[in-house]
Amino acid sequence: MSDFREQRWSLKGMTALVTGGTKGIGYAVVEELAAFGAIVHTCSRNETELNQRIQEWKSKGLQVSGSVCDLKIRAQREKLMETVSSQFDGKLNILINNAGTFIPKETTEFTEEDFSTVMTTNFESAYHLSQLAHPLLKSAGNGNIIFISSVAGVIAIPMCSIYASSKGAMNQLTKNLACEWAKDKIRVNTVAPWVIRTPLLDTVEVQFY
Template structure:
């Protein structure tokens, strides 16, 4: 049995949102190292250009395209420019997320609620629809939605964020069932506490960390690369019979 190419993404085109840092950037680097041509996206083109240059200097094929995922016209532009550049899309990773509040759920404003739902749920919904014509033509189409352990069990202080991530899990399962006929796989990763700028309010808080370490079998904060490697499995042919799966990378937090 030849396992040398088991995780290869050679010639695949991958589109990743929220890819200018943290988990998204790590996924982009891992995919590029596996041979994919990668489009990284976030709101600021200058940041993307710098990051794409860094990755290209490592020998990877990476392009940055700015997009505010909360705006439908930006999502349409992102898909159009990706297809204009590379001709198709084989892999979509919905990683961009928003959480403008931390505190009691009843203190969440309507504006914050709308922003969280728009970015964390509606944007993946719209982007998946926009990518469908291209994913259908792929020989190994894969959609990976980045949820959270909060989507499995609500986290205190992250109420509506947790609700949005739970809805993302459910929506991913719906797409997995309906898109099976198109040979498009749709899976979910639920990270636990990962050391990123996005989660800094948690891992930089000594009280929260002390509480977390008492609950974690693996007593440390996770690294973005550990999510990147899990995403590589789901994107590759190694996961060719895996769809609708919800995988956790949380140090055992949800056991």
């Protein structure tokens, strides 16, 4: 029975890219995939923290590598996918678009820069990475994309109209890509968490009605 379970749930031989794997939800996703046998690549902006995490995973016997990458910058996203492609021989089984940011303000207070930061980090980067990953996911023959969205993209929560819009766009993109890329054997899904205690919320007083 345990052999059957292990075979059923093993990700041995699978390759995965998880964005934003040094903290919070992404960190847990990296560990879970790697513990099931996947070879995982992750990224974040903080090189010291990324290297610390990679050492920790190595000491646990997990196969995880990483790139320093600011996902807001298009050229850095392209470089990230080149690294992934060369490391995984042009095949990617799993793309987890997890990295995200949150700026809490009233709509009347948001600046142009706030809008750009949140939409670029949360939505544009996930859209572009999915485009870049498409040939790799197709080559794998059983590709998977998971977007980490939010309940905020489904219902109205105060102080987060830009964040909510970025997640709402992600929810719709999931439906479009799932239909468009089914022919390429790429499954596309969204996970929409409610509040999870991570560093993202450390500086925010969360209020809900």
